[in-house]
Amino acid sequence: MDAIRTEALTKDYRVGFWRPRRYLALDSLTLHVRQGEVFGFLGPNGAGKTTTLKLLMQLIYPSSGRAEILGRPVGDVSVKRRLGYLAENPYFYDYLTAEELLQYFAGLFGYSAVERRRRVSQLLDEVGIGAERRLQLRRFSKGMLQRVGIAQAVINDPDVVFFDEPMSGLDPLGRREIRELILRLRDRGCTVFFSSHVLSDAETLCSRVAILAGGRLAAAGDLSEMLAFQARAWELVVTGLSDTVLEKVTTSGQVVRATPLGAQRYALELPLSAAPDRLVTNLVAHGAQLVSLNPIRETLEDFFVRQTGAAPRDRGLEPVAR
Amino acid sequence: MSVIGHVAVNVFKESVRDKVLYNLVGFATLLIVVSYLLGQLTAGQDVKIIKDLGLAAIATFGLLIAVFIGIGLVWKEVERRSIYSLLSKPMRRDEFILGKYVGLALTLFVNVAIMTAAFYVVLAYMDTQFPDAVRASWPAPATDPGMLRAIALIFFELLLVTAIALFFSTFSSPFLSAALTVGLWVIGHFNRDLRNFEAVVKSRTAAYLARGLYYVLPNFSAFDIKTQVVHALPVPASYVVSTAAYALVYMALLLAAAVAIFSRRDFK
Ligand SMILES: Nc1ncnc2c1ncn2[C@@H]1O[C@H](COP(=O)(O)OP(=O)(O)O)[C@@H](O)[C@H]1O
Ligand SMILES: [Mg+2]
Numbered sequence: 001m002d003a004i005r006t007e008a009l010t011k012d013y014r015v016g017f018w019r020p021r022r023y024l025a026l027d028s029l030t031l032h033v034r035q036g037e038v039f040g041f042l043g044p045n046g047a048g049k050t051t052t053l054k055l056l057m058q059l060i061y062p063s064s065g066r067a068e069i070l071g072r073p074v075g076d077v078s079v080k081r082r083l084g085y086l087a088e089n090p091y092f093y094d095y096l097t098a099e100e101l102l103q104y105f106a107g108l109f110g111y112s113a114v115e116r117r118r119r120v121s122q123l124l125d126e127v128g129i130g131a132e133r134r135l136q137l138r139r140f141s142k143g144m145l146q147r148v149g150i151a152q153a154v155i156n157d158p159d160v161v162f163f164d165e166p167m168s169g170l171d172p173l174g175r176r177e178i179r180e181l182i183l184r185l186r187d188r189g190c191t192v193f194f195s196s197h198v199l200s201d202a203e204t205l206c207s208r209v210a211i212l213a214g215g216r217l218a219a220a221g222d223l224s225e226m227l228a229f230q231a232r233a234w235e236l237v238v239t240g241l242s243d244t245v246l247e248k249v250t251t252s253g254q255v256v257r258a259t260p261l262g263a264q265r266y267a268l269e270l271p272l273s274a275a276p277d278r279l280v281t282n283l284v285a286h287g288a289q290l291v292s293l294n295p296i297r298e299t300l301e302d303f304f305v306r307q308t309g310a311a312p313r314d315r316g317l318e319p320v321a322r
Numbered sequence: 323m324s325v326i327g328h329v330a331v332n333v334f335k336e337s338v339r340d341k342v343l344y345n346l347v348g349f350a351t352l353l354i355v356v357s358y359l360l361g362q363l364t365a366g367q368d369v370k371i372i373k374d375l376g377l378a379a380i381a382t383f384g385l386l387i388a389v390f391i392g393i394g395l396v397w398k399e400v401e402r403r404s405i406y407s408l409l410s411k412p413m414r415r416d417e418f419i420l421g422k423y424v425g426l427a428l429t430l431f432v433n434v435a436i437m438t439a440a441f442y443v444v445l446a447y448m449d450t451q452f453p454d455a456v457r458a459s460w461p462a463p464a465t466d467p468g469m470l471r472a473i474a475l476i477f478f479e480l481l482l483v484t485a486i487a488l489f490f491s492t493f494s495s496p497f498l499s500a501a502l503t504v505g506l507w508v509i510g511h512f513n514r515d516l517r518n519f520e521a522v523v524k525s526r527t528a529a530y531l532a533r534g535l536y537y538v539l540p541n542f543s544a545f546d547i548k549t550q551v552v553h554a555l556p557v558p559a560s561y562v563v564s565t566a567a568y569a570l571v572y573m574a575l576l577l578a579a580a581v582a583i584f585s586r587r588d589f590k
Contacts, residue, residue, distance in 0.1 A: 054406075054589070057406070057409070057410045058409075059405075059406055059409060059410075059588070059589045060588040060589060060590075061586070061588060077412045077413070077414060078412075080410060080411060080412040080413070081412045083410070084410075085406070085407065085410035086407075087403065087406040087407060090403075090406070090407060091402045091403050091404050092404055092407065093332070093336065093404055095335070095336055095339040095340065096332075096335070100335075104328060104332055105407070105408075105411060107323065107328040108325055108328055108408075108411040108412060108413060109411070109412060149407070152407060153407075
């Protein structure tokens with residue numbers, strides 16, 4: 001049995017009051033997510049990721065198509081007992097404290113008062129909320145709310161969790177913590193389905209991904225096998241590079257482009273065909289020091305533009321961080 | 323505790339934290355100040371005025387709570403999207419609606435109970451302030467328990483108002499819900515006139531229409547027995563019970579409609 005299955009799931013919004021037009025937010029999405037995998041649901045802003053998650057949570061109803069979680073139709077209360085959901089930019093009752101909110105939600109699962117207290121304090125420790133747990137949520141920063149959101153999503157030891165942009169609005173440390181939490185969930189056998197508009201979030205976590213663009217499934221499968229995301233060049237950052245050496249490697253074609261970053265400090269773009277180690281050795285022998293060497297990959301946006309030959313139809317497209 | 327119970331307790335908590343109970347302080351202060359002034363002016367000739375005023379204040383303050391919390395209950399959850407997390411928990415949408423309703427009913431019950439207690443305390447105090455001769459001229463003792471019947475019907479009226487506010491708030495904005503609820507409440511108080519409409523108009527169609535509206539619109543005037551209890555006129559228990567039953571049936575229909583609408587909604 002798959003953890004998540006959608007068959008031709010479609011959502012049409014009617015927009016405009018006077019002259020309603022149909023707007024296809026999700027177009028025939030068919031997706032199978034296996035139990036126990038970390039599945040990345042990727043796509044630029046406006047691709048339809050949140051729409052899909054809301055359909056899976058039955059916060060909205062599909063125009064056509066079907067969706068199942070753990071073999072039961074979505075919305076089934078017995079399934080909801082076994083899942084967790086973190087909404088995009090979650091909001092919680094600002095008059096409750098973090099502790100009270102989690103107590104409330106734990107109560108909905110029917111845990112005893114003792115069990116509730118135990119779970120809540122353990123979870124708050126786990127997501128790194130200390131003494132603030134006694135503060136009303138109106139005093140919480142976005143990052144802290146996100147942590148509360150994660151905690152409430154896993155309060156029932158779910159078998160499947162759905163995270164909508166779990167990393168958004170978090171600092172690098174926060175992102176790393178979320179990444180670690182997702183891996184812990186996976187190790188426990190929990191299926192993790194998370195959406196992101198940032199490719200690198202998925203690279204470090206997922207076995208498989210689906211890429212959504214303009215409401216349609218653009219690609220699905222193993223990220224490592226997706227040719228689209230293979231490196232297209234190398235980026236080499238060095239310091240102590242003399243002008244003469246720089247000129248030599250540029251004219252010889254070993255370096256495609258050199259961007260100065262500071263005094264004798266450059267970012268060099270090397271073609272993928274050449275193995276970078278020879279050049280590195282060469283430069284080091286001429287007194288330069290290696291700072292970093294990274295593959296340059298396509299971003300989701302690059303991928304999308306190449307696939308369809310057009311920019312995503314989203315109104316406010318954000319640049320994608322690499 | 324059931325899911326409905328948990329949701330209800332949270333509504334109660336919210337109303338307490340949102341300082342709704344300050345309303346009670348306002349009520350008590352108003353009552354005490356006004357009765358003190360009236361006591362001075364009328365030399366205790368008429369405890370009826372205090373009773374009138376107290377019952378009217380309980381009804382009005384209760385109405386304010388019912389409307390102002392009722393219209394925001396569901397709307398706020400949807401608008402702020404806190405409902406996303408809540409509905410992903412093992413609960414159905416009807417349980418959500420009923421939990422919200424029970425929570426507000428609980429809030430109203432506690433409020434009305436405290437206002438009633440304050441009311442009787444003021445009346446008991448008045449009782450000690452006047453000589454027997456004056457008290458003997460009162461149609462009923464100051465702390466006449468018969469007034470509880472009027473308060474019970476006020477409470478059932480509030481339950482009905484809450485159901486109306488909740489019903490509207492499942493599909494419209496708070497402003498519109500408030501306008502519609504208050505509008506219905508006002509019309510409902512003139513409902514009796516619709517019944518006698520046919521005596522006034524010639525047109526049969528208009529008469530039927532008025533009759534139809536009389537049965538469909540909530541009959542709020544039925545809940546108002548304040549004048550009777552203040553003048554110590556008898557109000558049969560059967561009247562109180564049947565009016566309460568009317569409120570419960572009407573309320574159940576409204577909640578069923580609210581659930582039907584809410585269950586089909588998309589949350590944007
Ligand atoms: N309630 C709605 N009414 C009309 N259009 C909507 C609504 N919600 C989302 N959309 C549109 O559907 C598309 C997909 O949105 P969404 O699922 O939120 O994208 P993502 O989460 O991938 O950024 C967007 O173009 C968005 O503008
Ligand atoms: Mg989104």
